[in-house]
Amino acid sequence: MQVSVENSGPLERRMKVEVPAERLDQEIESRLKSLARTARISGFRPGKVPFKVVRQRYGRQVQMEVASELMNSSYQEALNQEGLRPAGGPRIEPGEIEPGRNLEFTAVFEVYPEVELASLEGVEIEKPATEINAADVDAMLDKLRRQRATWEPVERAAGQGDQVVIDFRGTLDGEPFEGGEGSDMTIEIGSGRMIAGFEDGLVGLKPGEEKQLDLTFPEDYHSEALAGKAVSFDVKVKQVSAQKLPEIDEDFAATLGVTEGGVEGLREEVRKNMERELENARKAVLKDRAFEALIEKNPIEVPAALIEEETDRLAQDMQMQLGQQGQNFNLPRELFQDKAKRRVLLGLLIGEVVKANNIQVDQDRMRSLIETIAAGYEDPQEVIQWYYGNQEAMSSAQTLVLEEQVMDWILEQAKVVEKPYSFEELIELRQAANS
Structure with a gap:
């Protein structure tokens, strides 16, 4: 088996492999003889099909199967022979496959880089x-309080930190768009869940009031159809709720599993x-x-x-x-x-x-x-x-x-x-x- 390797990039290699025709032909011959013992062809008894007929019927198919298997096995042999470590699978470029002719193919693949570790002295x-x-403990307790906060409906206008329940309908160039409509949606103003300007646009609205928000989706929005597009949202506020934080006392401690x-x-x-x-x-x-x-x-x-x-x-x-x-x-x-x-x-x-x-x-x-x-x-x-x-x-x-x-x-x-x-x-x- 002849092997030559060409560097086609910093890590890419083109490895040309040539397998002797005798190896290919012998394997095809062996495979066809084995097949002749079991082949069923109309007009012949099982196992009695003339070898010439078996070759005519299955020769090309067996030739392609054997060639494919030989390319896979000889690819591995060639890697070992050349001492190459492929990173990922190869792209195989086969040559002409004909009886009596050497099996030639090119495998294109990347190899692992050779690494010589640099000194870290002085880094x-x-x-x-x-x-x-x-103060850190106080801040954490405040965070825990907020995680266990309850919400009480109020009749005043919504402000930062409030929770609102809204219906909304969005349009792009005057037409509704997918995912742009919702009802009874709960939003905490200042949470940053919605696109820029949406939550701020709800500040000052009381239950029952409506407003049109003219906004623009961010350029990197996950939906290409909406990324960077100007849209309008018709919003109706149905409820405004204020946050009520629990007191830090023994009952609060007990809710966190501290009973002593x-x-x-x-x-x-x-x-x-x-x-x-x-x-x-x-x-x-x-x-x-x-x-x-x-x-x-x-x-x-x-x-x-x-x-x-x-x-x-x-x-x-x-x-x-x-x-x-x-x-x-x-x-x-x-x-x-x-x-x-x-x-x-x-x-x-x-x-x-x-x-x-x-x-x-x-x-x-x-x-x-x-x-x-x-x-x-x-x-x-x-x-x-x-x-x-x-x-x-x-x-x-x-x-x-x-x-x-x-x-x-x-x-x-x-x-x-x-x-x-x-x-x-x-x-x-x-x-x-x-x-």
Whole structure:
């Protein structure tokens, strides 16, 4: 078998393979002889069909089947012979397939990039330094109050923070558009659920009053038919309700599961939960910054095939989430490509760090991670046993532990400096890192 490889791009390869005619012909001959023993052709008894007739009837079909199988197997042989690691499947360009002629084809594919990790010496990584104070606890209690607020109808005009029940009908160039009409819809003014200007346009309206809102959909709106378009909404306010917040007392504490210690017990429990959230956020932000430093120091080429696969995966995951929320519109794949590229790039670099430094999964960390996850369930021991009996779950846990170990390696190489953040700032940083 003859193989030649041409670089047709930074990562793209065109591999020409030529398989001797004898190999193709022998396999065709063997396949036809096997077929002759079972072939059923009118006018002949089973197993007695002349070989010449079998060849005439099935020759071309068998030839194409064998050629296809030989191209697949010889593609793998050629990869091994040339020491190539393909990233994604190949595009096969077959040549002419004729008896007595060498089987020729070209496989076009991408390979994994060769990575030589750059030094991280001198790279500065900011480590969040945050402590929870009494004001942070007060703010969290206020948030918890708002989550458990009730709404009482009022007869005054609507204002920011109020809840309104409306009927509305939207038109584009004077014609109704899909999804532009609703009745008895509840909106909290200031929540940002509606397009810009819609909620603000409801301020000052009393129950029973109507108003026309002339608005423009954002340019990046998910519906191409509405993106950037000027529309009108005829709105009628049917009810205005004001928010009523519960008092912070023993009854309020009990609704949150704190039955001892009253308000002070509640504050202590809230602080403990915030400390846990703070630690998780600190780790997440630090890991994101460590990985970003790794990426910036190693700007390698990324196989397009892997980016496409990851883009599809992210789009499918988002589609599933939207479906669970009762939404069925499709988001453009382009929205996921940057994130997909970063994920693929990071995965390649993490793999190289693991290989170059012979990093093995820390089993103590594995156990600690699984126990931490299990602690949130009613029967932690049952969850731990489930993890150790589930290969997919263990694989996910191993990936998380390896990422932490790679993060530690990065931080050991770089210069780590602490920077103070408030609790709210740190939580926002974590949300940005996860987006």
